[in-house]
Amino acid sequence: MTNSIIPNPKECRNCSEKIIFGRTDKIYCTEACRIDYNNKVKMEKRGEDPEFIKKISRILTNNHQILRKLNTNGKTIVREQYLIDLGFNFHYQTSYQTTKKGDVYHFCFDQGYLKIKDNQVLLVVQQYQTQL
Template sequence: MKLTRKCVYCESELIGRIDKKFCDPQCKSAYQYKKSKEEPERFYNKVDNQLKLNRKILKKYNKGGKVTVRENLLIEEGFNPNFFTHYWKNKKGDIYLFAYEYGFLKIKEKNIDKFVLITWQEFMLTDKIKHY
């Protein structure tokens, strides 16, 4: 009685070693990719991806070093203000949250929620900075 083994991914007949699981490197790669997509995203990856997205969005809207943008514009693109790397408190007591070198401060102007966007400056190093 002949025992036939099949590729784990495409189920074609395997020829070769007894412990062989895949017919070729492409099936092995496709199987690993499919398996990784089925697994739930790890917490670290979710946080890292959101921080990177926040940075990308802040960079896109802050071309001048300091600008004011409507909150809904950023939120619609996927910005989440609950994810930040550190914060800086200015002399007036305003607390700017940062996604790496891009900072934001939530304000209300004429009853409209907005963010003041800034970029990290050298003088901020002398002030106290809080990292998480």
């Protein structure tokens, strides 16, 4: 087996790109494709949909970043529409907490919010949300 141009190029098992150089039995175009493919296989075996998990993770990360950037004082009030304009997605959270008064604080990791009157949102930080 030699490391040269492959006479009959095959497609990468992961990304379907043509494999034109390398060993004749090569099945991935790059090391990154090999790792990505094997990670997908592992996740599918565990019953997880990798794209679904990645999408939710991106949404949660984005929500957390927005809340953290806006709430520099520990408590801040912003307009709900402002959060939406920044790309905040109110459908995803990591936890929630209901107070004795019945108010529901929604959290994205340690950053939280409470919808209050007149389309305003109170942003809060809850340090113990990240402690195990």
